[in-house]
Amino acid sequence: MTMTHTFKAFVAAAVLALGASLAAQNSTPDIPFDTNADLLKTPLDLFVGEVGGVGQNSKGQIFVYTRTGHPYATLGDNRTFARGGSRLLQFDRTGKFERELGQDVYGFNAAIGLRVDPQDNVWTIDAAASQIVKFDTDGRVALVLGRKPETINVRPGAPGGGRGGPEAGRGTPPAGAPEAGRGAAPEAGRGGAPGGGGRGAPGSGLPGSSFNRPTDVAWDRAGNIYIADGIGNTNRVAKFDKDGRFIRQWGSTGSENGQFMGVKSLALDAQGNVYVADAGNKRIQVFDGDGNFKSQFGNIGTPLTMCMTTGSTQYLYISHSGDPDGMEDAAIYKVALDGRVVGKFGSAGKLPKQFGLANSIDCRNENELLVGEMTNWRVQRVTLKASR
Amino acid sequence: MKRRLTPSLTPIRMVTFVVALVCALAMMGPHLSRPVSAQSKAIATNVPVIPHEAVPNFFKNPPGIYTGENMGISTNSKGQIYIYHRAYETRLFEYSPQGTFVREIGRNNYGFAFAHSVRVDAQDNIWAVDEGTDMLIKFSPEGRVLMTIGRREDPVNMLSNMPGGGAFHGRNEKYRFGRQTDVAWDQQGNIFVSDGYFDARVVKFDKNGRFIKAVGTRGTGNLQFNTPHSIATDFQGNVYVGDRGNARVQVLDNDLNWKANYPNVGNPWAVCVSGGPGPKNPGKQYLYVSNSWPDSAPAAAADFTGEVYKMELDGTIIGKFGRAGKAPGEFATIHQMDCRDPNVIYTAEINDWRSQKILLKPQAMKSSAQ
Numbered sequence: 001m002t003m004t005h006t007f008k009a010f011v012a013a014a015v016l017a018l019g020a021s022l023a024a025q026n027s028t029p030d031i032p033f034d035t036n037a038d039l040l041k042t043p044l045d046l047f048v049g050e051v052g053g054v055g056q057n058s059k060g061q062i063f064v065y066t067r068t069g070h071p072y073a074t075l076g077d078n079r080t081f082a083r084g085g086s087r088l089l090q091f092d093r094t095g096k097f098e099r100e101l102g103q104d105v106y107g108f109n110a111a112i113g114l115r116v117d118p119q120d121n122v123w124t125i126d127a128a129a130s131q132i133v134k135f136d137t138d139g140r141v142a143l144v145l146g147r148k149p150e151t152i153n154v155r156p157g158a159p160g161g162g163r164g165g166p167e168a169g170r171g172t173p174p175a176g177a178p179e180a181g182r183g184a185a186p187e188a189g190r191g192g193a194p195g196g197g198g199r200g201a202p203g204s205g206l207p208g209s210s211f212n213r214p215t216d217v218a219w220d221r222a223g224n225i226y227i228a229d230g231i232g233n234t235n236r237v238a239k240f241d242k243d244g245r246f247i248r249q250w251g252s253t254g255s256e257n258g259q260f261m262g263v264k265s266l267a268l269d270a271q272g273n274v275y276v277a278d279a280g281n282k283r284i285q286v287f288d289g290d291g292n293f294k295s296q297f298g299n300i301g302t303p304l305t306m307c308m309t310t311g312s313t314q315y316l317y318i319s320h321s322g323d324p325d326g327m328e329d330a331a332i333y334k335v336a337l338d339g340r341v342v343g344k345f346g347s348a349g350k351l352p353k354q355f356g357l358a359n360s361i362d363c364r365n366e367n368e369l370l371v372g373e374m375t376n377w378r379v380q381r382v383t384l385k386a387s388r
Numbered sequence: 389m390k391r392r393l394t395p396s397l398t399p400i401r402m403v404t405f406v407v408a409l410v411c412a413l414a415m416m417g418p419h420l421s422r423p424v425s426a427q428s429k430a431i432a433t434n435v436p437v438i439p440h441e442a443v444p445n446f447f448k449n450p451p452g453i454y455t456g457e458n459m460g461i462s463t464n465s466k467g468q469i470y471i472y473h474r475a476y477e478t479r480l481f482e483y484s485p486q487g488t489f490v491r492e493i494g495r496n497n498y499g500f501a502f503a504h505s506v507r508v509d510a511q512d513n514i515w516a517v518d519e520g521t522d523m524l525i526k527f528s529p530e531g532r533v534l535m536t537i538g539r540r541e542d543p544v545n546m547l548s549n550m551p552g553g554g555a556f557h558g559r560n561e562k563y564r565f566g567r568q569t570d571v572a573w574d575q576q577g578n579i580f581v582s583d584g585y586f587d588a589r590v591v592k593f594d595k596n597g598r599f600i601k602a603v604g605t606r607g608t609g610n611l612q613f614n615t616p617h618s619i620a621t622d623f624q625g626n627v628y629v630g631d632r633g634n635a636r637v638q639v640l641d642n643d644l645n646w647k648a649n650y651p652n653v654g655n656p657w658a659v660c661v662s663g664g665p666g667p668k669n670p671g672k673q674y675l676y677v678s679n680s681w682p683d684s685a686p687a688a689a690a691d692f693t694g695e696v697y698k699m700e701l702d703g704t705i706i707g708k709f710g711r712a713g714k715a716p717g718e719f720a721t722i723h724q725m726d727c728r729d730p731n732v733i734y735t736a737e738i739n740d741w742r743s744q745k746i747l748l749k750p751q752a753m754k755s756s757a758q
Contacts, residue, residue, distance in 0.1 A: 044532070045495050047498065047533060049497060050498060068497060068498045070498075070500075071546065073550065109543055110543040127544065128543045128544050128547075327599065349597075350535055350596055350598075374539075375539055377498070377536060
């Protein structure tokens with residue numbers, strides 16, 4: 001075959017592939033839906049900001065972990081201490097504000113997720129503190145995973161970045177600075193004793209338990225905990241037992257099977273399979289509970305978050321945003337667990353029924369979702385209607 | 389006494405404009421290479437003075453309530469007054485038409501970090517323009533958030549910029565600002581944003597916050613800006629941009645095409661078009677422009693800044709009032725003005741942590757120009 005022929009064949013194949021892809025998108029049915037975009041009712045002096053996470057418990061109470069108030073930096077000895085910027089609010093099932101949880105806690109800085117477990121505990125995920133905090137039904141802190149870096153060390157050696165020097169590079173890696181990463185292997189994460197003490201790795205925990213901008217949490221039926229970690233540079237899934245003891249981790253940065261480019265979300269099905277939203281690779285990867293790769297699927301755009309329904313036939317709702325502002329290209333897909341897209345709804349924008357970075361979905365009720373948005377500072381209750 | 393300056397594109401007026409611009413640049417002289425705060429003496433001369441007075445102690449705060457640097461001030465259709473200011477936190481206060489403190493709006497919402505301006509739209513919604521979070525926050529009259537445009541940077545990314553200072557970047561992103569400065573609307577509800585310190589452009593959005601168009605790069609030509617610092621519209625939808633660093637008001641049409649420059653009234657920190665945001669009413673509209681006393685070296689330019697010009701919309705100067713200073717009726721760095729009623733000017737001032745209610749007495753104008 002000549003080069004020309006090869007090229008033509010390639011073009012033909014590309015055209016065919018593109019055509020097939022477009023056909024798949026065009027054939028995805030739109031799911032009729034309605035929303036209540038004015039769901040959450042707060043007092044006039046309390047503001048829901050960017051919604052990192054929303055979830056409801058078995059009683060229908062709604063919990064919102066939101067970026068509101070102000071991220072502060074307190075000046076300290078050669079360091080700045082970041083604090084504030086997020087709050088955890090509880091609403092009744094009609095959206096009326098009930099109370100706040102976790103007032104003034106140490107690790108509420110940049111809300112990025114919230115999940116309610118089957119026992120109605122509320123779990124918050126924070127992308128600046130790099131912590132997951134479990135609140136029991138009385139609102140008490142029941143478990144803390146990961147340690148907040150004493151100084152959120154974004155630039156080793158810079159003011160506020162600790163003592164700098166060579167050792168700074170092996171501490172908690174700077175978010176967004178992949179070259180300074182500690183890699184995903186557990187032995188590389190040991191930099192310093194827990195507590196750090198301002199040298200080495202302030203905030204480093206036990207091997208494998210220190211996160212870098214984690215995004216999500218899920219559980220299997222035994223109560224084991226899975227953490228999506230995350231949007232820093234670790235690109236892994238970490239597994240803990242129900243008491244928070246580290247069990248294992250898997251994943252690294254890349255686009256091969258078992259590699260990730262930004263772990264945005266995860267969810268487990270009833271069989272204990274782990275679905276991981278791999279945003280940079282525009283795909284969902286499926287693993288067994290030990291982290292063995294099973295399969296993957298795409299055609300779901302750039303996933304921001306997922307929610308696994310709990311009925312006898314389970315589905316994933318997957319939020320897609322194709323632009324960083326939630327104004328150009330967005331949809332929520334309903335996907336069968338084999339990757340077949342069942343339908344989609346929503347678009348990008350600020351009006352009701354549009355989504356501005358839908359970063360959180362609650363699908364306790366398969367046809368009545370809660371969708372939390374970052375840029376639109378709101379939660380919409382989405383009612384899906386029967387197709388056709 | 390009226391002088392007409394470069395209101396349109398006729399060749400002769402273009403020449404006039406170019407000459408005026410060259411004069412302006414010459415007068416800025418050694419300040420040209422410096423950032424925007426260098427303040428120039430207004431070119432306009434022999435401008436009649438409009439008698440004015442300040443209502444004494446108009447704004448009354450209860451004990452324990454203080455305003456800081458008053459950055460923004462705006463009235464609604466009922467005469468309520470909003471002041472957006474920098475205190476311990478950046479805060480938004482509401483006052484009664486009599487100047488009595490009523491309430492605070494938006495406390496601890498995510499969009500407040502460093503006040504820059506506040507404007508009230510035709511439906512009495514209150515828009516806070518915050519240059520610390522790069523956000524516009526639209527509040528209902530009740531004080532609930534209805535919409536935001538722009539986005540506060542992720543906290544971890546903000547930390548990576550510390551200790552900061554920042555610099556012009558001109559990223560021109562559709563839905564992100566670079567320390568934007570002000571907002572205005574046309575009669576269709578389209579949104580116009582002057583953006584800002586780190587961009588140099590004017591952005592137009594539709595009423596639902598969807599990007600329509602942006603114009604502007606950094607520079608001194610037409611449709612170029614050097615810190616577009618304040619923005620206003622008239623009932624025809626024309627857009628008046630206080631191009632502060634270039635010492636001119638640039639006038640754009642509703643599609644953001646260049647129409648005219650008014651280069652004769654100093655460095656416009658604040659521009660205001662009378663008549664309110666709408667709906668369109670039969671009142672004649674005027675343009676007010678403040679050649680504010682600069683805030684970085686207050687003593688330096690006090691003898692040739694601080695005055696406010698009243699102009700026809702075509703750029704004809706009618707008169708001026710005020711001077712730099714901290715006594716009542718003097719202006720301590722006006723940062724924003726409200727001129728819904730053309731003879732009642734509210735000024736938000738940085739340097740003396742205050743706002744004033746100014747009454748103009750144009751009927752008492754004498755012919756003795758200074």
